[in-house]
Amino acid sequence: MAPEAQRQWVAALQETQRLNDQVVQADWTTGDAIDWPALRVPTPTEEFTPEEKAMALGGAQRLRPMSDDNGGWAMRLHGTLPEYFPSGHVGYLMFVLFHPQMLELHRLCLGRDEVFFGTSQSNAKAAGDPGARWHSHGGLCDGSGDALNTGINDRRLRDPDEYMAAGHCNLVLACQSHASATFPVRHNHLADESCLPADPAGFEGSSGCINIIRGSHLYCDTAADNSALGIDYVGPEEENAAMRRGWLSGKPHPVTGAPMECEEVRLPPGSLVACVSHAAHRVNPTAAAGPGRLAMSLFAHGADARTGHVQAGASLPPLWTLRAMRRELPEAACEFFRNAHDRELTGGRDATQDPESRVKLH
């Protein structure tokens, strides 16, 4: 990104965080801060504790536990909590959602002429954030394990041609710093060459840095994670060691045959990361003494070439879905959001019917 785009993006993510912190700190148990009837849910009967709220400040995806009783699920579903649909709160982030180069990046990575909304969230990390263990995402799907799910429950190594035919999800992560490389999916993703720069200029330390295993996506395996280790993140070295002992053991790169590696990738501020469904990744702890990490993710789906079906837009807030259905948005937005409501396009899938599909997202 050009310096001016970086500046605007950083300002937008800071504004998202400011708004999010404001909403988190509000009293949700009255109608003063949140118009619950407009969200079609009862006013919460439970309240987040001061400690739970404090944990959520300065970052994203740390407001826990979410439930119907405390209003968390409704706030996420509707994107009223800014971190879960930042583009609905900060104009610049709606601009980047539809930026021609962003859409082209999705098309390139998915190898499709048409792309559709997946999700878009803040990935900000507060100082001292423990990071995220190794994990992978499927096609951000409905969990039923059929072909449309692009193998979410399927641990077979897929034929590369079959992989390319399946409908995948592309994830673009934009960071204030510590960002990494673009996976060139359409043309040479099977070999993964030139994914990393020869000289990672802009080396800035590992705080909040993303890690990835090139080639792991071809296994179509959402078990590419360290969840068996328990709920606590145990640190980069042990995370990697556990991955090598575990999921990576006996798994060569499906195309090159070379051993796959855990890689910490670092690039200059303003870089974008892009990876496709099932790529194993994790996030380093964020330094306790630093400024934290500003980041957001933008997911897009491509159609399954065999069926033409696209995953349902998993996290488009109902208000935006309604606007797209009524064609009240610009044409490009109506089309990009069409998988949130067009069940012919999605093969009958409707993400709003499946709360489980909202759980394992960035």
Ligand SMILES: [Fe+2]
């Ligand atoms: Fe992830």
